[in-house]
Amino acid sequence: MSKPKNNAEKVATAKRDSLMELLKMEGSKIYNDLEKGQFPQFYVPSRSVSNIVYDKKLRQYILGKSAGLRSSRNMAQLRSFTQLIWLAFFANRLIQEKKSSTLRDIYYSSQAFAIDFEDQPESDNIIVDLEAVLARPREDLHIFPEERSxxxxxxxxxxxxxxxxxxxxxxxxxxxxxxxxxxxxxxxxxxxxxxxxxxxxxxxxxxxxxxxxxxxxxxxxxxxxxxxxxxxxxxxxxxxxxxxxxxxxxxxxxxxxxxxxxxxxxxxxxxxxxxxxxxxxxxxxxxxxxxxxxxxxxxxxxxxxxxxxxxxxxxxxxxxxxxxxxxxxxxxxxxxxxxxxxxxxxxxxxxxxxxxxxxxxxxxxxx
Amino acid sequence: MSKPKNNAEKVATAKRDSLMELLKMEGSKIYNDLEKGQFPQFYVPSRSVSNIVYDKKLRQYILGKSAGLRSSRNMAQLRSFTQLIWLAFFANRLIQEKKSSTLRDIYYSSQAFAIDFEDQPESDNIIVDLEAVLARPREDLHIFPEERSxxxxxxxxxxxxxxxxxxxxxxxxxxxxxxxxxxxxxxxxxxxxxxxxxxxxxxxxxxxxxxxxxxxxxxxxxxxxxxxxxxxxxxxxxxxxxxxxxxxxxxxxxxxxxxxxxxxxxxxxxxxxxxxxxxxxxxxxxxxxxxxxxxxxxxxxxxxxxxxxxxxxxxxxxxxxxxxxxxxxxxxxxxxxxxxxxxxxxxxxxxxxxxxxxxxxxxxxxx
The missing domain is CATH 3.40.1360.10 (Dna Topoisomerase Vi A Subunit; Chain: A, domain 2)
Incomplete structure (x- = not known):
């Protein structure tokens, strides 16, 4: 990586580094599980209606404390577990290569890796899951909306x-x-x-x-x-x-x-x-x-x-x-x-x- | 009008002048009719399906020779006659004042002049009529689309x-x-x-x-x-x-x-x-x-x-x-x-x- 030349680049680099650190941290949890001979797993904050509350202080909706376990041990969760891991891998690559993408790109890109999404809504949903896990918007992962104002x-x-x-x-x-x-x-x-x-x-x-x-x-x-x-x-x-x-x-x-x-x-x-x-x-x-x-x-x-x-x-x-x-x-x-x-x-x-x-x-x- | 300073301004001024000349010409026909004691009238090229033909040489659709008379003598045509005259007046003002507008603006602006349009489709239609009379796109009259690419x-x-x-x-x-x-x-x-x-x-x-x-x-x-x-x-x-x-x-x-x-x-x-x-x-x-x-x-x-x-x-x-x-x-x-x-x-x-x-x-x- 070249040396940051000015303030804007410094800020952008710091932002990118912190996000990649976050991805690395989540990734190492998976590796740790595997090394310990355990089925890897992680928690995804629940986005169900019952876990969305209006916070008067923040003056916006926030998620409550409920989170769902997604474990590779559970056959019913294996699919979405794999999808999310792949997405994190792909986002990591987008960030490193400084390439932008869209929700639709992600859906089609998954096919190159034989990752099975039924349709685009399924892949969109996993993208929001990853946002929730990282508490970062998908734009930070270089996934941008098509609409422009x-x-x-x-x-x-x-x-x-x-x-x-x-x-x-x-x-x-x-x-x-x-x-x-x-x-x-x-x-x-x-x-x-x-x-x-x-x-x-x-x-x-x-x-x-x-x-x-x-x-x-x-x-x-x-x-x-x-x-x-x-x-x-x-x-x-x-x-x-x-x-x-x-x-x-x-x-x-x-x-x-x-x-x-x-x-x-x-x-x-x-x-x-x-x-x-x-x-x-x-x-x-x-x-x-x-x-x-x-x-x-x-x-x-x-x-x-x-x-x-x-x-x-x-x-x-x-x-x-x-x-x-x-x-x-x-x-x-x-x-x-x-x-x-x-x-x-x-x-x-x-x-x-x-x-x-x-x-x-x-x-x-x-x- | 200030003296044109460069080529771009010259081209823009020439375009504006020729359009205003065209509006003036159409306007003087009305005055001439009035001076001769005749009911003013003009012809609008017909945009009905039967008058639209594909021109192989120009490689686009064009209008045929059919045109409709719009006369102030005819009670049934008086409404659209007045609407079109008002629109030409209003476009003339937009061009002189160098202000841009939209189809929707035109519809609402008409109300200031007690010009009666039933709804926006009626005013949109008159705008296309004026395009056809002048053979100029409405953008030349400073009426621009909302959509942007x-x-x-x-x-x-x-x-x-x-x-x-x-x-x-x-x-x-x-x-x-x-x-x-x-x-x-x-x-x-x-x-x-x-x-x-x-x-x-x-x-x-x-x-x-x-x-x-x-x-x-x-x-x-x-x-x-x-x-x-x-x-x-x-x-x-x-x-x-x-x-x-x-x-x-x-x-x-x-x-x-x-x-x-x-x-x-x-x-x-x-x-x-x-x-x-x-x-x-x-x-x-x-x-x-x-x-x-x-x-x-x-x-x-x-x-x-x-x-x-x-x-x-x-x-x-x-x-x-x-x-x-x-x-x-x-x-x-x-x-x-x-x-x-x-x-x-x-x-x-x-x-x-x-x-x-x-x-x-x-x-x-x-x-």
């Missing part, structure tokens, strides 16, 4: 991917925005003049925000979540919040799905209760609220049956029991109508950036 | 959007790729050392191609079409082909939808028969062919009923009556199985770039 603003990053080590880019250089792929996800955040991050649900509005210089007027980094924010985007939001100390505000369509997009950025999902890298507990959902629909007299669309069912579902979620989260759900249910971010165009294309956004950012200060 | 490689562009005029970027600087949004779509293509464009259907593979330096090894610009290529991406492919004289090859999943993604890049769709900016007639589909599935012993997935129905549909399309287009459809129908691009990972993550791609590029030379 994008970012724009005065943020200088330094790449750590092969061929680009030490190179820097400022994310305001391309006004259509920068894709949040493996290179950006593994880059170091070097410097910014921004004082705020604005996450917005839609690409069209993201472009409007760039065009209207929201980045300069409000000293903001703008992130297009492209609907439900992909994991890599949630992780970038977390890093901007913790490493660069930037507050995060979220703008979504005025409907129950929009409200939940904001909630997932804030407190994650039950599916990722075994991870800590994907939540921004202090993120603020600033709109479009149900109450904004009347306040701003927005054009609306009637809710569908499935919108309404979704509201009833979320009302059972512990995170929707107080504050605006509870209140806005109730108003949605009462008015049974929803409004899109583009609805502000009724008042002119720049109404959303000239009027609505400044009002909401002012409000956010007291939230 | 991306591009990577040694291509220097020069922006023409406000605030970035004259600034250049090389599209190999961000290894996750550059979004093809309004700024890239309106930028001038300045310079490239590439000798080829490779369009690929999937983001995961796009990343693999960047990682494996396909851009350098094959002197290629790589484009992620992200499934069915958005119009802005098809337009960029056309410009790379005609302005930069680069051949275009296309790689898709090995299924009937993949084959059609390639066909739409090559010869457009019946929906856009009124436009000439969205086709690359010399583009070559190089894989994954149905015949590759056996040749490369790829892991496969059984076809669904809807896959098979789609094959029968395409077999009626005039474009699928010869060559590989016809032959591969027949093989798909015979084997009733499909394979994804990721299937090559069975032979190692870099098999697709080390083996399959060079073989296919060699083959493309004689296609």
């Amino acid at each position: 994008s970012v724009f603003g005065d943020l200088t990053i330094e790449y750590t991917v092969p061929g680009y080590e030490g190179r820097r880019t400022n994310l305001s250089d391309h006004p259509d925005g920068y894709l949040i792929g493996p290179s950006l996800s593994t880059a170091e955040l070097v410097d910014t003049s921004a004082e705020l991050v604005i996450a917005i649900e839609k690409g069209g509005l993201f472009t409007r925000f760039v065009e209207e210089k929201v980045d300069k007027k409000f000293k903001a980094i703008i992130i297009d979540t492209a609907g439900q924010a992909p994991r890599s985007t949630r992780n970038l939001l977390k890093r901007l919040n913790t490493q660069m100390k930037l507050p995060v505000v979220i703008l979504t369509d005025g409907d129950v799905y929009g409200e939940h997009i904001a909630m997932v950025i804030k407190s994650g999902s039950a599916n990722a209760a075994h991870l800590r890298e994907l939540t921004v507990p202090d993120a603020k959902w600033v709109g479009v609220w149900a109450s904004d629909i009347e306040k701003y007299k927005l054009p609306t669309i009637p809710m569908t049956e499935s919108d309404i069912k979704r509201i009833y579902d979320l009302q059972k979620d512990p995170r929707y029991q107080e504050g605006i989260w509870k209140k806005e759900l109730e108003i949605f249910l009462k008015i049974k109508r929803k409004a899109e971010l583009e609805a502000f165009s009724k008042y002119g294309l720049t109404n959303i950036t000239d009027k609505y956004l400044p009002e909401k950012l002012e409000l956010a200060k007291s939230m | 991306s591009v990577f490689g040694d291509l220097t562009i020069e922006y023409t959007v406000p605030g970035y005029e004259g600034r250049r970027t090389n599209l190999s600087d961000h290894p996750d790729g550059y979004l093809i949004g309004p700024s890239l779509s309106t930028a001038e293509l300045v310079d490239t050392s590439a000798e080829l464009v490779i369009a690929i259907e999937k983001g995961g593979l796009f990343t693999r191609f960047v990682e494996e330096k396909v851009d350098k090894k094959f002197k290629a610009i790589i484009i992620d079409t992200a499934g069915q290529a958005p119009r802005s991406t098809r337009n960029l492919l056309k410009r790379l082909n005609t302005q930069m004289k680069l051949p275009v090859v296309i790689l898709t999943d090995g299924d009937v939808y993949g084959e059609h993604i390639a066909m739409v890049i090559k010869s457009g769709s019946a929906n856009a028969a009124h436009l000439r900016e969205l086709t690359v007639p010399d583009a070559k589909w190089v894989g994954v062919w149905a015949s590759d599935i056996e040749k490369y012993k790829l892991p496969t997935i059984p076809m669904t009923e809807s896959d098979i129905k789609r094959i029968y549909d395409l077999q009626k399309d005039p474009r699928y009556q010869e060559g590989i287009w016809k032959k591969e459809l027949e093989i798909f129908l015979k084997i009733k199985r499909k394979a994804e691009l990721e299937a090559f990972s069975k032979y190692g993550l870099t098999n697709i770039t080390d083996k399959y791609l060079p073989e296919k590029l060699e083959l493309a030379k004689s296609m």
Whole structure:
């Protein structure tokens, strides 16, 4: 391995080394068992519903103490035992060779090793098991999501991917925005003049925000979540919040799905209760609220049956029991109508950036 | 208007001026009618199925000679007449103010002017009418798609959007790729050392191609079409082909939808028969062919009923009556199985770039 040349590379190397140490530690347990003449085994934290609890202090779902034994002695567990060991081996190779992959790649790659996965959902599930065993997101194992969203603003990053080590880019250089792929996800955040991050649900509005210089007027980094924010985007939001100390505000369509997009950025999902890298507990959902629909007299669309069912579902979620989260759900249910971010165009294309956004950012200060 | 400073700005200004001239010409016809005391009217080329024909010379669908009269005298046409006039007025303003918008924006913006659209499909339809009247794509009217795909490689562009005029970027600087949004779509293509464009259907593979330096090894610009290529991406492919004289090859999943993604890049769709900016007639589909599935012993997935129905549909399309287009459809129908691009990972993550791609590029030379 070549000598680290700069800070970004040092951080990346340290991260990689600690992960490989972790993999080695898990591996040596297997060897130890074998040397002692025992069937190797390990524990996988249980991800069943009964073991997922909402932690008020961490403000996210976490796993409880229950864990399942996976033993090579047990015929019924031998299959998933072998799958997980192979995955750890393969991830180790990806990390060493600095190659990225996707969930789908992993499924097909397994066939080269005669590892038997029934279908991709089975291999996806083992990948989440390994995340839970290591308490590390799969992106650290070089397994990246296919979905990409994008970012724009005065943020200088330094790449750590092969061929680009030490190179820097400022994310305001391309006004259509920068894709949040493996290179950006593994880059170091070097410097910014921004004082705020604005996450917005839609690409069209993201472009409007760039065009209207929201980045300069409000000293903001703008992130297009492209609907439900992909994991890599949630992780970038977390890093901007913790490493660069930037507050995060979220703008979504005025409907129950929009409200939940904001909630997932804030407190994650039950599916990722075994991870800590994907939540921004202090993120603020600033709109479009149900109450904004009347306040701003927005054009609306009637809710569908499935919108309404979704509201009833979320009302059972512990995170929707107080504050605006509870209140806005109730108003949605009462008015049974929803409004899109583009609805502000009724008042002119720049109404959303000239009027609505400044009002909401002012409000956010007291939230 | 400030004096053009350089070539990119000159080209952009000339394009804008010619479009505004066109709008002015259409507008003066209305005024002339009014001055003559006549009810204003105009003709919209018919986009009904009976007026769409495949042109073997242009190698794309085109509209026939049939056109519908839209007259303000006719009560039944007054509504769509007014909608179209308003849209032309609004587009004129977007162009003058250099603001971008989306189909959805247009729908909501109309409400500020008390223009009555029943729903967004009605306004979308009028936008296509205006495209047909002007024979210009809506992107020239600053109405851009929400969907974005991306591009990577040694291509220097020069922006023409406000605030970035004259600034250049090389599209190999961000290894996750550059979004093809309004700024890239309106930028001038300045310079490239590439000798080829490779369009690929999937983001995961796009990343693999960047990682494996396909851009350098094959002197290629790589484009992620992200499934069915958005119009802005098809337009960029056309410009790379005609302005930069680069051949275009296309790689898709090995299924009937993949084959059609390639066909739409090559010869457009019946929906856009009124436009000439969205086709690359010399583009070559190089894989994954149905015949590759056996040749490369790829892991496969059984076809669904809807896959098979789609094959029968395409077999009626005039474009699928010869060559590989016809032959591969027949093989798909015979084997009733499909394979994804990721299937090559069975032979190692870099098999697709080390083996399959060079073989296919060699083959493309004689296609």
